[in-house]
Amino acid sequence: MIVVLKNGAEKQKIEELKKNLNEKGLEIHESKGKDVTLWGLVGDTSRITPEELLANDIVESAQRVKAPYKQASRSFHPEDTVIDVKGNKIGDGKICSIMAGPCSVETEEQIIEVAKAVKASGARFLRGGAFKPRTSPYSFQGLGAEGLELLKIARKETGLPIVTELMAINQIPLFEDVDIIQIGARNMQNFDLLKEVGKLKNPILLKRGLSATVKEFLMSAEYIMASGNENVILCERGIRTFDNYTRNCLDLSIVPYLKKETHLPVIIDPSHACGIRWMVPTLAKAAVAVGADGLIIEVHNNPEKALCDGEQSLTPAQFDDLMKVLGKYAAVEGRTV
Amino acid sequence: MIVVLKNGAEKQKIEELKKNLNEKGLEIHESKGKDVTLWGLVGDTSRITPEELLANDIVESAQRVKAPYKQASRSFHPEDTVIDVKGNKIGDGKICSIMAGPCSVETEEQIIEVAKAVKASGARFLRGGAFKPRTSPYSFQGLGAEGLELLKIARKETGLPIVTELMAINQIPLFEDVDIIQIGARNMQNFDLLKEVGKLKNPILLKRGLSATVKEFLMSAEYIMASGNENVILCERGIRTFDNYTRNCLDLSIVPYLKKETHLPVIIDPSHACGIRWMVPTLAKAAVAVGADGLIIEVHNNPEKALCDGEQSLTPAQFDDLMKVLGKYAAVEGRTV
Amino acid sequence: MIVVLKNGAEKQKIEELKKNLNEKGLEIHESKGKDVTLWGLVGDTSRITPEELLANDIVESAQRVKAPYKQASRSFHPEDTVIDVKGNKIGDGKICSIMAGPCSVETEEQIIEVAKAVKASGARFLRGGAFKPRTSPYSFQGLGAEGLELLKIARKETGLPIVTELMAINQIPLFEDVDIIQIGARNMQNFDLLKEVGKLKNPILLKRGLSATVKEFLMSAEYIMASGNENVILCERGIRTFDNYTRNCLDLSIVPYLKKETHLPVIIDPSHACGIRWMVPTLAKAAVAVGADGLIIEVHNNPEKALCDGEQSLTPAQFDDLMKVLGKYAAVEGRTV
Amino acid sequence: MIVVLKNGAEKQKIEELKKNLNEKGLEIHESKGKDVTLWGLVGDTSRITPEELLANDIVESAQRVKAPYKQASRSFHPEDTVIDVKGNKIGDGKICSIMAGPCSVETEEQIIEVAKAVKASGARFLRGGAFKPRTSPYSFQGLGAEGLELLKIARKETGLPIVTELMAINQIPLFEDVDIIQIGARNMQNFDLLKEVGKLKNPILLKRGLSATVKEFLMSAEYIMASGNENVILCERGIRTFDNYTRNCLDLSIVPYLKKETHLPVIIDPSHACGIRWMVPTLAKAAVAVGADGLIIEVHNNPEKALCDGEQSLTPAQFDDLMKVLGKYAAVEGRTV
Structure with missing residues (x-):
């Protein structure tokens, strides 16, 4: 999951969200640009949704990198089902x-x-x-x-x-x-x-x-x-x-x-x-x-x-x-x- | 319901379809042009569908004139439901x-x-x-x-x-x-x-x-x-x-x-x-x-x-x-x- | 711009792409997970497109974080145009x-x-x-x-x-x-x-x-x-x-x-x-x-x-x-x- | 072209529209049902549009029967263009x-x-x-x-x-x-x-x-x-x-x-x-x-x-x-x- 933070997001809210995500077992990789801060969430993201993250006012956008399905995915089950x-x-x-x-x-x-x-x-x-x-x-x-x-x-x-x-x-x-x-x-x-x-x-x-x-x-x-x-x-x-x-x-x-x-x-x-x-x-x-x-x-x-x-x-x-x-x-x- | 017949439709098939529709209680008003024959079907058309008519090879197109819903229609029930x-x-x-x-x-x-x-x-x-x-x-x-x-x-x-x-x-x-x-x-x-x-x-x-x-x-x-x-x-x-x-x-x-x-x-x-x-x-x-x-x-x-x-x-x-x-x-x- | 690399991308191709992007003045922030590698591209991304990046076989997906327009953007020009x-x-x-x-x-x-x-x-x-x-x-x-x-x-x-x-x-x-x-x-x-x-x-x-x-x-x-x-x-x-x-x-x-x-x-x-x-x-x-x-x-x-x-x-x-x-x-x- | 008139359309307006269409060289075939009056317009309908007809308040709907294109139409030019x-x-x-x-x-x-x-x-x-x-x-x-x-x-x-x-x-x-x-x-x-x-x-x-x-x-x-x-x-x-x-x-x-x-x-x-x-x-x-x-x-x-x-x-x-x-x-x- 990739999270883009809003410009000028309050530090305290950022810390709260970080803590919240860490508690869900997710690691956060941060990329800070001049205008933009990105987070790459690493771990099992199948139980959180981009919408949940967007409910936080400091989040600009949130997008999945991996598919939200598991058992149906070929990466989970590489051989053809016959x-x-x-x-x-x-x-x-x-x-x-x-x-x-x-x-x-x-x-x-x-x-x-x-x-x-x-x-x-x-x-x-x-x-x-x-x-x-x-x-x-x-x-x-x-x-x-x-x-x-x-x-x-x-x-x-x-x-x-x-x-x-x-x-x-x-x-x-x-x-x-x-x-x-x-x-x-x-x-x-x-x-x-x-x-x-x-x-x-x-x-x-x-x-x-x-x-x-x-x-x-x-x-x-x-x-x-x-x-x-x-x-x-x-x-x-x-x-x-x-x-x-x-x-x-x-x-x-x-x-x-x-x-x-x-x-x-x-x-x-x-x-x-x-x-x-x-x-x-x-x-x-x-x-x-x-x-x-x-x-x-x-x-x-x-x-x-x-x-x-x-x-x-x-x-x-x-x-x-x-x-x-x-x-x-x-x-x-x-x-x- | 308006039915457009195909150019060069066989007479016998036309007669069969006419009979079929008449048996369903529908009256047929025919308009014949140089290239096109139209039928206006008059009567209770709510029990037939355009698709049914299209299953006949002689039918070019078929379209409803009246809505397919009745009880939900304002023409059937003019006052507002409160x-x-x-x-x-x-x-x-x-x-x-x-x-x-x-x-x-x-x-x-x-x-x-x-x-x-x-x-x-x-x-x-x-x-x-x-x-x-x-x-x-x-x-x-x-x-x-x-x-x-x-x-x-x-x-x-x-x-x-x-x-x-x-x-x-x-x-x-x-x-x-x-x-x-x-x-x-x-x-x-x-x-x-x-x-x-x-x-x-x-x-x-x-x-x-x-x-x-x-x-x-x-x-x-x-x-x-x-x-x-x-x-x-x-x-x-x-x-x-x-x-x-x-x-x-x-x-x-x-x-x-x-x-x-x-x-x-x-x-x-x-x-x-x-x-x-x-x-x-x-x-x-x-x-x-x-x-x-x-x-x-x-x-x-x-x-x-x-x-x-x-x-x-x-x-x-x-x-x-x-x-x-x-x-x-x-x-x-x-x-x- | 966020770039997701394919699993198992060849190291040499990754280095080439990095070099290529650095030459365009873009800094790369990398987040490596178990299954996924993310790059956050930081710098002026308005002259590159996600499609360009996708032409590289090692790229899984690429998405803009910032809008591709500038002069039309409110972030570039905060006051209303009258x-x-x-x-x-x-x-x-x-x-x-x-x-x-x-x-x-x-x-x-x-x-x-x-x-x-x-x-x-x-x-x-x-x-x-x-x-x-x-x-x-x-x-x-x-x-x-x-x-x-x-x-x-x-x-x-x-x-x-x-x-x-x-x-x-x-x-x-x-x-x-x-x-x-x-x-x-x-x-x-x-x-x-x-x-x-x-x-x-x-x-x-x-x-x-x-x-x-x-x-x-x-x-x-x-x-x-x-x-x-x-x-x-x-x-x-x-x-x-x-x-x-x-x-x-x-x-x-x-x-x-x-x-x-x-x-x-x-x-x-x-x-x-x-x-x-x-x-x-x-x-x-x-x-x-x-x-x-x-x-x-x-x-x-x-x-x-x-x-x-x-x-x-x-x-x-x-x-x-x-x-x-x-x-x-x-x-x-x-x-x- | 098929025209459906509104229920209760004024006679005078109907006559005007009929005259208007006749002047354009179109013949009108009328089908009158209990609730609905249909017209089949016969003649060269390529110069009138359904929208034009809908501008008349007495018209409920208007639909083409023949395609609005001519030279591109196979009925006009049956052999394949090579x-x-x-x-x-x-x-x-x-x-x-x-x-x-x-x-x-x-x-x-x-x-x-x-x-x-x-x-x-x-x-x-x-x-x-x-x-x-x-x-x-x-x-x-x-x-x-x-x-x-x-x-x-x-x-x-x-x-x-x-x-x-x-x-x-x-x-x-x-x-x-x-x-x-x-x-x-x-x-x-x-x-x-x-x-x-x-x-x-x-x-x-x-x-x-x-x-x-x-x-x-x-x-x-x-x-x-x-x-x-x-x-x-x-x-x-x-x-x-x-x-x-x-x-x-x-x-x-x-x-x-x-x-x-x-x-x-x-x-x-x-x-x-x-x-x-x-x-x-x-x-x-x-x-x-x-x-x-x-x-x-x-x-x-x-x-x-x-x-x-x-x-x-x-x-x-x-x-x-x-x-x-x-x-x-x-x-x-x-x-x-």
């Missing part, structure tokens, strides 16, 4: 794991038909929403527990592990048998929920909030890990900017950045990012090119009649075409989908 | 209600001392956090249930009604006796939580998410109202932009906009918006000038030692000075604080 | 100077009629566009030189000094006699233009770019001042965010921040910020409440037929009403409009 | 043209050395700045005219056509012999400059402003084309968002979107987007994957001593490695670099 779900690995550097399926589970026929189709095309996981976070209380809210049962039937039919969203703590008992539990973008800073899923063993797919900084995103992963669950998969799904020609702006730079900053796997959701069916394949290719550990893609057998997000869903035929070309992109660097 | 908490009115146009207190409840002495001080200066409500949403799992998370008890003691001592944040559904039983329940910015789209507080009778102070559009903000209020609780107070607390010279950017234009668009009271939180003690008074004056129905301001008896957000807390003396000048600003248009 | 235009003072702390007039000068009758009206209501300056920056090449581009002549006629008729926008270097000779030259938001970083107006004596009203940080805004003022013209007036006119319920988001926090950070006068343009006629008065009141040194407001005698920005222009009658109430707000703190 | 610079084609769908070189031209040795190196690795164009837009007036501003001369020498030595930035109208005579003239992000809405380069024959590489919407970007291209120069190359170089872990956020979705919306070539600048050397190659691969017509990449023979942007420059060796892998990515879809 998550193994029934033999399907995410984060091993060799496979870009494709998760595919409809936005919402609608009927048994629908989910089984889509599951079979995406499996045939090479998807390794089946995604589908049972509990749906919708902006409007008047929109279809998902089938709930029944949707989870239908997903499990589709899993039984195809062998594909399932990925589905959990929205509230009281739904946790229903998710015991879910292969990967998704925490949605709007719940990325629902800290009570993060703490609870941190007590589970299921891998957690954590989506980045629409305007979450990378630091906040990793701090949310840290919440889960600090509660005991180290199986966190990070998912970029588009951020909010000043423009709206796509629903959100897919921030692909986050993939190389996260691969450097953390050991956790990183996947991309091109469907929610752009919200436009015809653009999904192009973004999916780019996601493979930047080295994503996986993709999560919406596929619906009848997008025009979908109860949710039909405008961004591929048909099974479009998905099949896409898988072929994604394989070629992955092969450029010796990877596979 | 919320009466033990005789303290919020939203009556005459009073700008001041809520004040520390970010976190820390000790009995602290909360009572602050409560007495802010009451003496003219605050009508005591704010204080018991459950705290913190970005880091390693930061102080609030006193929890014990903090609620201390708030109630301070209420008993001063008579000030209390405002405090609820973070999760399972905490609801503890909040029965809380005068105003706050839903924080990071939970603005925690839809399960919104539905549950919609079943309560306590007034809900709903904070705008850091990057929530006004439409999304009102849709979150709609969630609460649609579940049965019409006592919603909207609170602007700063939005996220490209700059960071203040913690967030206080968006004061939202006050006149919301007063036009909705009948719900609107209050301003200048403390969280800027995150800088010395700027709070200036923003508070502006909030009165734009016609806010209230302000929520952080006050701490010893900001430099505060466990949370000390950098933005006023001292009781600073708050007292501020109250005097706010009274003068309110008086310009015949109001009072 | 700009006196024919006896009308801007920035003296007592007057909030109102500038008013149409977006575009259209005809002699129009500009004279509006000028007389706004003068009668108490405006101290006449604004009006002759050269207009329009997003579309097919929109009305202003009357150009003829518009400037009409402004001068209106000035002669009313005695009001004129404020009008300069868009290109080759227009400068036409602006010799203009009382305040405006540089528009889209030209805020047209550095060649800034350098040229820095050679003039006319006060420059510099508008903040739509997504310019405060630092960039002040660096643009610094460009003008570094070329010799110290008469710079800063104007906030709304920034671009993720929402669009108003055209831009008026960032009122910038007023107290700039008053602290710089000695230059700060004015507000509520008309361009919101782009909605009925909201202008509310924002104007708030601008007075935050202590702006002036306001620039669009007034048109027939907004529905205006060639430009009619949707945000007040009628003379609306402006007259507004001036009365602004006077009351200014009076709260002993100021006047 | 720009041929001395036999090097940009936009032909087969080649992804690589432009490479230093941020700033510094010395004859430097520019020749870099030019030879990038040519050897397969670059088709030499980039280099002579006039530099720098945020600070105290930073190196480029060699100016001398820099242009050095670029021409390097062109002579290598045969590579040159790309360099023009900042002001009065520099145009110096640029006659420049192969591609760049207009920088900060000048994207310097409309006078756009009009002037619209009178030239040289291809114009137009960079997207840091917070320009796609619509604004295309309107700036339209300015150039409307003045007579149809050789416009669009360049995405990162946008400004709420986060800053990279300098800007590379918005790769714009490539497929622009390829659909316009016939102009689209290139990507990964160097300025991220501002971090080690991330450039990853983003460059993704840019090829989304189908960019070219890339512009910074390469410096001694990045640690570069006078500008050394932190984002590749060394010639790094660039050479990158070219090899980019070739493989291009080959996936039968293209070449």
Whole structure:
């Protein structure tokens, strides 16, 4: 932590703050210039915040040098975390794991038909929403527990592990048998929920909030890990900017950045990012090119009649075409989908 | 809803979509230009979404004409909603209600001392956090249930009604006796939580998410109202932009906009918006000038030692000075604080 | 400047960088922790940039402690700059100077009629566009030189000094006699233009770019001042965010921040910020409440037929009403409009 | 254009507006619902704006259906524009043209050395700045005219056509012999400059402003084309968002979107987007994957001593490695670099 003191700060207040910091086990290295006094705080700074220091009137500014997260940090855990779900690995550097399926589970026929189709095309996981976070209380809210049962039937039919969203703590008992539990973008800073899923063993797919900084995103992963669950998969799904020609702006730079900053796997959701069916394949290719550990893609057998997000869903035929070309992109660097 | 069809859309698909919309009780008014065909959909469009229409390949664009919210809309409910908490009115146009207190409840002495001080200066409500949403799992998370008890003691001592944040559904039983329940910015789209507080009778102070559009903000209020609780107070607390010279950017234009668009009271939180003690008074004056129905301001008896957000807390003396000048600003248009 | 070195940086590279910095006259204060080495650079750091330092592979991060601007900084020039235009003072702390007039000068009758009206209501300056920056090449581009002549006629008729926008270097000779030259938001970083107006004596009203940080805004003022013209007036006119319920988001926090950070006068343009006629008065009141040194407001005698920005222009009658109430707000703190 | 009238609009005002629009050659198709009246305006709507209509108090909202640009629009000009610079084609769908070189031209040795190196690795164009837009007036501003001369020498030595930035109208005579003239992000809405380069024959590489919407970007291209120069190359170089872990956020979705919306070539600048050397190659691969017509990449023979942007420059060796892998990515879809 670097602290800049105000010009003309009172000696007594400086001494008090020094004492206070020393008591917290921090050593102070001082650099005195003509106009400016700097302190470098050395020691375990993860339990103090720049804001706390700023509450002192003699402090001009305070900034962290080291990341505020620990368990999520690559410097703390240098090797890649590889998550193994029934033999399907995410984060091993060799496979870009494709998760595919409809936005919402609608009927048994629908989910089984889509599951079979995406499996045939090479998807390794089946995604589908049972509990749906919708902006409007008047929109279809998902089938709930029944949707989870239908997903499990589709899993039984195809062998594909399932990925589905959990929205509230009281739904946790229903998710015991879910292969990967998704925490949605709007719940990325629902800290009570993060703490609870941190007590589970299921891998957690954590989506980045629409305007979450990378630091906040990793701090949310840290919440889960600090509660005991180290199986966190990070998912970029588009951020909010000043423009709206796509629903959100897919921030692909986050993939190389996260691969450097953390050991956790990183996947991309091109469907929610752009919200436009015809653009999904192009973004999916780019996601493979930047080295994503996986993709999560919406596929619906009848997008025009979908109860949710039909405008961004591929048909099974479009998905099949896409898988072929994604394989070629992955092969450029010796990877596979 | 306005629908623009793609050039050269197939007749059969057009007929299908027409039939589909007619079955939903919508009438179609068609305008045909040389290059463009427009439909004006007339009827109850609140149950369909532009996205649904876009899932049809023949649709170029689709846009709402009427707001997607109903109960929150002033066109649905023309008179101002006035919320009466033990005789303290919020939203009556005459009073700008001041809520004040520390970010976190820390000790009995602290909360009572602050409560007495802010009451003496003219605050009508005591704010204080018991459950705290913190970005880091390693930061102080609030006193929890014990903090609620201390708030109630301070209420008993001063008579000030209390405002405090609820973070999760399972905490609801503890909040029965809380005068105003706050839903924080990071939970603005925690839809399960919104539905549950919609079943309560306590007034809900709903904070705008850091990057929530006004439409999304009102849709979150709609969630609460649609579940049965019409006592919603909207609170602007700063939005996220490209700059960071203040913690967030206080968006004061939202006050006149919301007063036009909705009948719900609107209050301003200048403390969280800027995150800088010395700027709070200036923003508070502006909030009165734009016609806010209230302000929520952080006050701490010893900001430099505060466990949370000390950098933005006023001292009781600073708050007292501020109250005097706010009274003068309110008086310009015949109001009072 | 604070420099953080990478863990395990090679000694030889560290020595080279040290030498390099010493040669630039900078002293290095080193703080060595277990995991981190910090340098505080002491001396004149205005000629080096953090980016330059980051070009060295051994540097982890580099951050300024002192502002990169000098002449614009209050620490360099503690007293307020007061700009006196024919006896009308801007920035003296007592007057909030109102500038008013149409977006575009259209005809002699129009500009004279509006000028007389706004003068009668108490405006101290006449604004009006002759050269207009329009997003579309097919929109009305202003009357150009003829518009400037009409402004001068209106000035002669009313005695009001004129404020009008300069868009290109080759227009400068036409602006010799203009009382305040405006540089528009889209030209805020047209550095060649800034350098040229820095050679003039006319006060420059510099508008903040739509997504310019405060630092960039002040660096643009610094460009003008570094070329010799110290008469710079800063104007906030709304920034671009993720929402669009108003055209831009008026960032009122910038007023107290700039008053602290710089000695230059700060004015507000509520008309361009919101782009909605009925909201202008509310924002104007708030601008007075935050202590702006002036306001620039669009007034048109027939907004529905205006060639430009009619949707945000007040009628003379609306402006007259507004001036009365602004006077009351200014009076709260002993100021006047 | 779609116009929504306010509820209860006066008949007389409606008739006036109808007459007014009819006089402009527009036909009105009316859809009347219980609460809402819609007009579809049919005819040439490029000369009216939604804002103009909103200046009428009876208008609730007004939105374009067709794009406000014409010459830049693919519907106006369906075939791809291919720009041929001395036999090097940009936009032909087969080649992804690589432009490479230093941020700033510094010395004859430097520019020749870099030019030879990038040519050897397969670059088709030499980039280099002579006039530099720098945020600070105290930073190196480029060699100016001398820099242009050095670029021409390097062109002579290598045969590579040159790309360099023009900042002001009065520099145009110096640029006659420049192969591609760049207009920088900060000048994207310097409309006078756009009009002037619209009178030239040289291809114009137009960079997207840091917070320009796609619509604004295309309107700036339209300015150039409307003045007579149809050789416009669009360049995405990162946008400004709420986060800053990279300098800007590379918005790769714009490539497929622009390829659909316009016939102009689209290139990507990964160097300025991220501002971090080690991330450039990853983003460059993704840019090829989304189908960019070219890339512009910074390469410096001694990045640690570069006078500008050394932190984002590749060394010639790094660039050479990158070219090899980019070739493989291009080959996936039968293209070449």
